[in-house]
Amino acid sequence: MAICTGCSLLCEDIVATYENGALTHVKNLCRKGHGHFQAAFTERTVPMIDGEQVTLDSAIAKAAEILKSAKSPLLYGWSNSTLEAQAAGIKLAEKLGATMDGTSSFCQGILMERILSGKIPSCTLDDVRNYADTSIFWGSDPSSSHPRHLSRFSYYPRGEKRQKSYEEERTCIVVDVRKSATARLCSNYYFRVAPGGDAEFMEAILAVLEGKIPKVGDKKKMIELGSRLKKTKWGAIFPGPGMIYSLQDKMELFERLVAKLNEITTFKVIPMVGHYNMRGFNELMLEKTGFINSVSFKGGAAVHGPEHSAMAAAKTSDAALVIGSDPLSALPFGTAHALARLPLIAIDPRRSLTTDAAKVVIPSAISGLETGGTAVRMDGVKIKFEPIIDTNLLSDEQILTRIMEAI
Amino acid sequence: MAAEVQVTIVTVRDIFQDEAGRKSRFSDEYKNLSALIILDKQDMIRLEAKDGQKLLVKNDVGSVIVAARTSEDDMHPGLAFMYNSPWSNQLVSDVVCEGSIPEFKNIKATLSTTEENMNITRISELQARMQS
Structure with missing residues (x-):
């Protein structure tokens, strides 16, 4: 069995056969995972400096030279790297005094911080499968982002206390600005919110839970929702980016809602983390520095703050190392533009907008397919995996160690 | 003069676009699934646009030409959806209040139809802008 590192569910039941450089047989992969496994053979990177192919040793030496001469380097990415690579990255950041x-x-991040500090109660996905009778997808659409979430954990499976499962015992609720694929599935309990309207909707739920008339939404439907929540024996909320982006600095309202629900019954929260080891990075950073992200090691001690976020640091740094991430595709234009103007080092198995803009490209093995390691699932469960394809490529951890040795 | 429509764009995910992006960020498949905007029927009528019509999406941050697609969702005039991609990120501001996340899901933009001979913004054009 292989582990799929295509998302933070880290599905452990994958059967995949590669023959003559092609994926010939697979079992249990979702569409997203299938794309991830197929990607092992498309658009792989080669060692490059200034767009010219070089030896791996030359690329590593150039990366070390850039980082050594930088006064304020930024090290960004990490969510698609193993815990072992992340630990090597933290050592490198300490050595460089980097952000x-x-x-x-x-x-x-703003939700994960509250989960890891215990302000918001959480649980494992196995608990959800065994006990949950209500799952709320708030600003998340697992049918697109985590395709096997519903079938492995939150809706369809028969669990220890949920033998009648979705047919009789599980209710799925969706709160979203659009009728997503998941919302179509749970259409009896789909609640549309306006962009930025999540805080107002939370206030309305709090009102109905307290027996008051809600100020927003269809009152009858809101009262029905309140009733459903009160009847829940064991519930789980899965917030996605839709809720996080909408709430921003009003996250305390979500804390209040979860606390209120737990006065009535049991409700746990698992953030719908996208990348396979984002939570691992947050946990490791918290353990090593006391902060989950956005840390500067300049001056020795770890200092946290928004000025040390990649968005701010892209404009103040004089070099950047990006690992397993494509910020030029995923971040706002201004940040992408600022990063592209820096001497950029990209460590990545595959070609991306970021590797195209990089001064130095260092190819790496794909975690889970070509190299093993450890990662933390979205619910905090640590999972070890072994490679299933032989390769001569170095892992992220090996590359970072070699860069550090060369500095 | 071509009609203009003001919309709020919310970026969302799509499993087919995600799969295409994992295989290649530079393929036509990824471009066709990313360089598009999903609009309410009423907004399509106001723009006199049909599915596949090329639209200029513009705001203070940037602009892109993408294809229009009619939404299958219930009525949501003034609300548009784009799949999260380098095309949508051309329109996202990186100027935010300290500690806030960029408005990936609350992008104000103006839509207008384009001339027939205008092309959908290519990924190479986006790369050139970033590296300029």
Whole structure:
């Protein structure tokens, strides 16, 4: 069995056969995972400096030279690297006095911080499968982002206390600005919110839970929702970027809602983390520095703040190393533009907009397919995996170690 | 003069676009699934646009030419959807309040139809803008 590192569900039941450089047989992969496994053979990177192919040793030496001569380097990415590589990255950042940030500062970071500090109660996905009778997808669409979430954990499976499952025992609720694929599935309990209207909707739920008339939404439907939540024996909320981006600095309202629900019954929260090891990076950073992301090691001690986020640091740094991430595709134009103007080092198995703009490209093995390691699933469960394809490519951890040795 | 329509764009995910992006960010398949905007029927009528019509999407941050697609969702005039991609990110501001996340899901933009001979913005054009 192989592990799929295509998303943070880290599905452990994958059967994949590669023959003569092609994926010839697969079992249990979702569409997203299938794309991830197929990608092992498309648009792989080669060592490059200034667009010219070079030896791996030359690329590593050039990367070390750039980082060594930089006064304020930024190290960004990390959510698609193993815990072992992330640990090597933290050591490199300490040595360089660099700024270090992960993708979570653009998505689930503000919620993950509350989960890891225990302000918001969480659980494992196995608990959800065994006990949950209500699952709320708030600003998330697992049918697109985590395709096997519903079938493995939250809706369809028969769990220890949920033998009658979705037919009789599980209710799925969706709160979203659009009728997503998941919302179509749970159409009896689909609640549309306006962009930025999530806080107002939370206030309305709090009102109905307190027996008051809600100020927004269809009152009858809101009262029905309140009733459903009160009848829940064991519930789980899965917030996605839709909720996070909408709430921003009003995250305390979500804390209040979860606390209120837990006065009535049991409700746990699992953030719908996208990349396979974003949570691992947050946990490791918290353990090593006391902060989950956006940390500067300049001056020795770890300092956290928005000025050390990748978005800010892209404009103040004089070099950047990007690992397993494509910020030029995924981040706002201004940030992408600022990064592209820096001496950029990209460590990535595959070609991207970021590798195209990089001064130095270092090819790496794909975690889970070509190299093993450890990662943390979206619910905090640590999972070890072994490679299933032989390769001569170095892992992220090996590359970072070699860069550090050369500095 | 071509009609203009003001919309709020929310970026969302799509499993087919995600799969295409994993295989190649530079393929026609990824471009065709990314360089598009999903509009309410009423907004399509106001723009006199049909599915596949090329639209200029513009705001203070940037502009892109993408294809229009009619939404299958319930009525949502003034609300448009784009799949998260380098095309949508051309329109996202990186100027935010300290500690806030960029408005990936609340992009104000103006839509207008383009001349027939205008092309959908290519990924190479986006790369050139970033590296300029």
